[in-house]
Amino acid sequence: MKKSILTIVAFGSFAITYAQQAGGGITAQMLAEIQRQNAPTASDRALRNALASNSIDALAKNQANAGLLDTWFSVETKKQSITNQQQSGRCWLFSGLNVLRADFARRTDSLTVSLSQDYLFFWDQLEKSNLFLQGIIDTGKKPMDDQRVQFFFQHPLSDGGTFCGVADLAEKYGLVPSEVQPETFSADNTSRMASIIKSKLREQGLQLRRMVSEDKKAKDIEKRKTEMLSEIYHMLVVTLGEPVSEFSYAFRNKDGKAVSAAKKYTPQEFYREVVGGPLNGTFIMVMNDPRRDYYKTYEVEYDRHTYDGHNWKYLNLPMEDIETLAIASLKDGRKMYSSYDVGKQLDRKRGYCDTDNFDYASLFNTTFTMSKAERISTYDSGSTHAMTLTAVDLDFSGQPTKWKVENSWGSDWGQKGCLIMSASWFREYMFRLVVDKRYVSDKLLRDYEQKPVMVMPEDPLFQNEQ
Numbered sequence: 001m002k003k004s005i006l007t008i009v010a011f012g013s014f015a016i017t018y019a020q021q022a023g024g025g026i027t028a029q030m031l032a033e034i035q036r037q038n039a040p041t042a043s044d045r046a047l048r049n050a051l052a053s054n055s056i057d058a059l060a061k062n063q064a065n066a067g068l069l070d071t072w073f074s075v076e077t078k079k080q081s082i083t084n085q086q087q088s089g090r091c092w093l094f095s096g097l098n099v100l101r102a103d104f105a106r107r108t109d110s111l112t113v114s115l116s117q118d119y120l121f122f123w124d125q126l127e128k129s130n131l132f133l134q135g136i137i138d139t140g141k142k143p144m145d146d147q148r149v150q151f152f153f154q155h156p157l158s159d160g161g162t163f164c165g166v167a168d169l170a171e172k173y174g175l176v177p178s179e180v181q182p183e184t185f186s187a188d189n190t191s192r193m194a195s196i197i198k199s200k201l202r203e204q205g206l207q208l209r210r211m212v213s214e215d216k217k218a219k220d221i222e223k224r225k226t227e228m229l230s231e232i233y234h235m236l237v238v239t240l241g242e243p244v245s246e247f248s249y250a251f252r253n254k255d256g257k258a259v260s261a262a263k264k265y266t267p268q269e270f271y272r273e274v275v276g277g278p279l280n281g282t283f284i285m286v287m288n289d290p291r292r293d294y295y296k297t298y299e300v301e302y303d304r305h306t307y308d309g310h311n312w313k314y315l316n317l318p319m320e321d322i323e324t325l326a327i328a329s330l331k332d333g334r335k336m337y338s339s340y341d342v343g344k345q346l347d348r349k350r351g352y353c354d355t356d357n358f359d360y361a362s363l364f365n366t367t368f369t370m371s372k373a374e375r376i377s378t379y380d381s382g383s384t385h386a387m388t389l390t391a392v393d394l395d396f397s398g399q400p401t402k403w404k405v406e407n408s409w410g411s412d413w414g415q416k417g418c419l420i421m422s423a424s425w426f427r428e429y430m431f432r433l434v435v436d437k438r439y440v441s442d443k444l445l446r447d448y449e450q451k452p453v454m455v456m457p458e459d460p461l462f463q464n465e466q
Contacts, residue, residue: 070402092163115274132157
């Protein structure tokens with residue numbers, strides 16, 4: 001490139017930079033005012049020195065709220081073994097299967113079972129791959145920069161999900177014990193496997209778009225999609241193992257003693273033994289989203305695990321109604337799938353969530369005043385982690401003072417693998433609950449059956465769904 005051209009380019013770049021600065025950039029005058037307002041005090045210097053060698057949470061911890069934690073609960077379901085999702089985003093799967101095995105133990109009154117996450121995760125990843133590829137076919141005539149096309153290519157596969165996925169996958173593929181199909185390294189550590197498969201899916205998606213744009217016959221496109229899924233299936237077999245099709249198993253009591261001779265099962269037969277019947281239709285999902293009208297039903301488009309399955313559908317309720325449903329279920333000994341913004345105000349060492357755990361406002365000499373609705377709208381808060389709701393403590397008037405969940409971060413974490421949440425934290429950072437219909441009033445059941453308002457998956461609340 002000639003020098004004269006370089007000079008013009010450089011001058012043009014400077015002009016653009018200057019124009020941007022003049023139109024809203026940080027000017028010298030503005031910077032001087034900012035620095036004037038931040039003239040360091042002795043307290044600032046001391047705080048800066050402290051933060052240089054300590055974590056923010058260590059210094060923001062509210063000592064007035066760090067006393068002995070009350071771990072007694074007036075309403076608590078039976079304890080069960082704690083699971084560990086390791087370095088994966090499968091909390092939805094762990095929480096969902098925790099509910100199923102707890103219901104089985106409650107129904108049989110003595111038998112226990114541990115369900116394989118690896119088995120159902122295999123089918124989840126294959127089904128989501130098909131959901132992506134079929135979505136690409138369905139939108140094949142739309143331009144590449146179409147919002148829905150971009151959504152598919154941005155999110156071809158994930159290890160996150162909801163209880164709707166557990167229901168659809170378990171009904172379709174059945175269940176197996178964890179002893180029959182144990183975890184693999186890639187199941188516990190999903191990022192590398194997911195990255196490689198997503199690259200392959202995007203490549204396949206481009207091929208399918210070309211076939212659609214060239215008006216190839218539907219049967220030829222379907223045949224090519226099947227070949228593509230065969231490639232994905234092989235990648236999943238290599239990383240997660242071949243899903244079992246038949247096995248022998250003997251149920252055991254809470255002491256670990258077999259109560260009968262081993263019996264042969266298919267995964268579908270084992271599902272019927274453990275669950276007893278269909279899951280879909282037995283529960284409703286409720287959610288607290290103060291941005292939207294309460295007592296209305298919403299459905300998230302394309303937010304499902306299988307192409308032929310159920311979108312994420314929920315009834316939006318005030319927290320008081322959600323608490324009422326949860327208390328009714330817990331009083332009857334039923335655990336529930338639930339989700340939260342678990343990272344907010346979490347004291348990991350104590351396994352305790354409370355709105356007063358950390359005083360960030362005083363540490364930084366500022367305020368944090370956003371409401372729950374405002375935090376959702378600005379991507380500051382949303383459902384990030386699913387856990388199994390297992391207990392509530394009620395005061396003399398029947399109002400909740402604290403809650404407890406079984407987590408899936410291992411038994412050596414928090415309260416022996418559990419997490420305690422104050423009532424105030426629960427209202428601010430709890431989002432979703434799956435509850436059996438038997439605990440739902442006729443009025444709310446009618447509300448749930450309304451024609452749902454369709455919500456786009458790009459909504460801030462659904463970006464980190466679990």
